[in-house]
Amino acid sequence: MSNINTNATVTLTVNGKQAEDMLLKLKSQAANLEKAIEKAAAAGNKQQLTKLKRELKETNRQISQIENAAKGVEHVLQRLDETSPKELNRTLSQLKRNLNGLERGSEEWNRQCEAIKRVKAEIAKVNSQLRENESLWERMNRKLNDWQTALAGIAAAITGIIMAGRSAVNAFADMDQEMANVRKFTGMNASEVEQLNEDFQEIDTRTGxxxxxxxxxxxxxLGKTSQEDVLGFVKAADQINVALDDLGDGATLTLSKLTNIFGDEERLGTEKALLAVGSVINELSQNCTASAPYLANFTQRMAGVGAQAKMTIPEIMGFAAVLDSQGQAVEMSATAVSKVIMDMFKENDKIIKATGLNAKEFNETLKKSTNEGLLMLLDRLHELGNIDVLAPVFKDMGENGARAAQVISALAGNLDLVRWEQEEATKAFAEGTSVTNEFNVQNSTVQAGLDKARKGVTEMAVALGEQLQPIMKHVISSTTLLLKFMSTSITFIKENAFTLASLTAAFIAYKIAVNASNIAFKAHYAWLVICKTATAAYKTTVATLHAAHLLLQMGLAKLQGNWVRQSWLMSDLKKQGALLASGYGAIAAGAIALGAVLYKL
Structure with missing residues (x-):
């Protein structure tokens, strides 16, 4: 029932012990299946019988594969010199796989290795025979295929070096352009800007x-032209940008203008004044829900009136912090507070009359401090509990008057918070360290470390680009010349397309005519050779037949005893002797030999 030949003598050692064990296991499995099939057939279980036959068929197929593989390897090893390259490579792969099931150093391992060496030697022999018949182009192509990985790696490395060099030169060019802009806006010379950039490299910052x-x-x-002022501004502005990154672009320019408007820059210097304002913003934005952009924007809008009223930046930002936390719009808030401050001076009597303030006390306070006078007014409004008393102040603002009144009401209702925010702001301004502390935190994060690493790479690229710039300049010039040559060539072809086409057609026609003439000449020469050969063959044939005829006549004359005729015929035959030296003498010699035989007879 089974297709397994249990007596098969297949040499499985070449297929490894693993295959041999597998074959024994499969044969045992097949034998068990055969017994199970007999039992199922006897029991009449058709479903089980069908399943067992299917399993037996698959097992026999696997056995056949293993035996065929072993036979195939053995067959190839017995006729290596006759095996095709495809079979040799397949056998080599099979032999290498078989090593996985053998113990190193064993007899089977050594026998397997010896077989692998024999197959490899035969493959090398075949490859050597094939290379002997290779043309120069084929050998070059094969070498290129052998070297293609190395060549591709070299090409990639060269390309990478060129791209890195170009990137470095671009980095140097960008840096040089920014340094040129510094000279443009500050009026410094090149050496001063270079010294300034050396100072920049000493700053411990994540900023490039x-x-x-x-x-x-x-x-x-901003009008700063000295190295000291520019460097101080850059250090302070960088700390503010890192610590208060939500301020947005151009914020440091705005804050620096504020320090100038309020006179803080003249009093403290560029760097300290800017750090003081930044510290106020950082402190207030951490103390409440006020945002840094709102504080800067509100102070900028209040700068004109605030500076004239001799208020300070911390006082104005204290109002801004409360208004932002109360959800008041920055535009209307700044407008409302500015109008109240101006009316405290312009409409002083009306405000005193409307609020019932002590005129003498209010004016003395206002004269001493605008901020204290405004706080006194807000305190009185809070006591009255009715913001409508300021309606005459905002009457000329139309619809916005009601909104402005809401702003003042928000301040009056949170007067204690206003005082506290102003105290914190004044303290932060005096110390000027809050923004620096925040900068140190933001400058030591993991992301800051990555930024500093990238900054270091950029600095190396800039230094390298400075060295490579002359070389890259020549490369770009050469590329430009090549592009110009290509452009000129294309333009020339377009402008002379008809002439070039005509010349090309004429050249092609000339080549065709020359080739045709050569072919015609060779054909004519071949025809002459054929004709000459045919004529010579004809003459030779005629001479041969004539010589044979003379020999025949000589034989007849000899038989007749006519010696005179024989002598005459012999003389005539000698004239035909020249034919024996020609290319067709063999034919004549044969005919004469035949005649000589006849003569003998």
Missing amino acids: REELNKLAQEAGR
């Missing part, structure tokens, strides 16, 4: 030197 140069350009726009 290119961005620091842009801050230096802002300093130039």
Whole structure:
């Protein structure tokens, strides 16, 4: 029932012990299946019988595969010199796989290795025979295929070096452009800007030197021209940008203008004044829900009136912090507070009359401090509990008057908070360290470390680009010349397309005519050779037949005893002797030999 030949003598050692064990296991499984099939047939279980036959068929198939593989390897090893390259490579792969099931150093392992060496030697022999018949182009192509990985790696490395060099030169060019802009806005010379950039490299910051140069350009726009002022502005502005990154672009320019308007820059210097304002914003934005952009924007809108009223930046930002926490719009809030401050001076009597303030006390307080006078007014409004008393103040604002009244009401209802925010702001302004502390925190994060690492790579690229710039300049010039040559060539072809087409057609026609003439000449020469050969063959044939005829006549004359005729015929035959030296003498010799035989007879 089974297709297994249990007596098969297949040499399985070449297929490894693993295959041999597998074959024994499969044969045992097949034998068990055969017994199970007999039992199922006897029991009449058709479903089980069908299943067992299917399993037996699959088992026999696997056995056949293993035996065929072993036979195939053995067959190839017995006729290596006759095996095709495809079979040799397949056998080599099979032999290598078989090593996985053998113990190193065993007899089977050594026999397997010896077989592998024999197959490899035969493959090398075949490859050597094939290479002997290779043309030069085929050998070059094969070498290129052998070297293609190395060549591709070399090409990729060269391309990478070129791209890295170009990137470095671009980085140097960008940095040089920013330094040129610094000279433009600050009026410094090249050596001063270079010294400034050396100072930038000493700053411990996550900000790149290119961005620091842009801050230096802002300093130039603000009228700062000395290295000390520019460097101080850059250091302070960088700390503010890192610590208060939500301020947005151009914020440091705005804050620097504020310090100038309120006179803080003249009193404290560029760097300290800017750090003081930044510290106020950082402190207030941490103390409440006020945002840094709102504080800067509100103070900017209040700058004109606030500076004239001799208020300070911390006082104005204290109002801003409360208004932002109360959800008041920045535009209307600044407008309302500015109008109240102006009316405290312009409409002083009306405000005193409407609120019932002590005129003498209010005016003395206002004269001493605008901020204290405003706080006194807000305190009185809170006591009255009715903001409508300020309606005459906002009557000329139309619809916005009601909204402005809401702003003042928000301040009056949170007067204690206003005082506290102003105290905190004044303290932060005096110390000027809050923004620096926040900068130190933001400058030591993991992301800051990555930014500093990238900054270091950029600095190395800039230094390398400075060295490579002359070389890359020549490369770009060469590329430009190549592009110009290509452009000129294309233009020339377009402008002379008809002439070039005509010349091309004429050249092709000339080549065709020359080739046709050569072919015609060769054909004519071949025809002449054929004709000459045919003529020579004809003459030779005629001479041969004539010689044979003379020999025949000589034989007849000999038989007749006519010696005179024989002598005459012999003389005539000698004239035909020249034919024996020609290319067709063999034919004549044969005919004469035949005649000689006849003569003998």
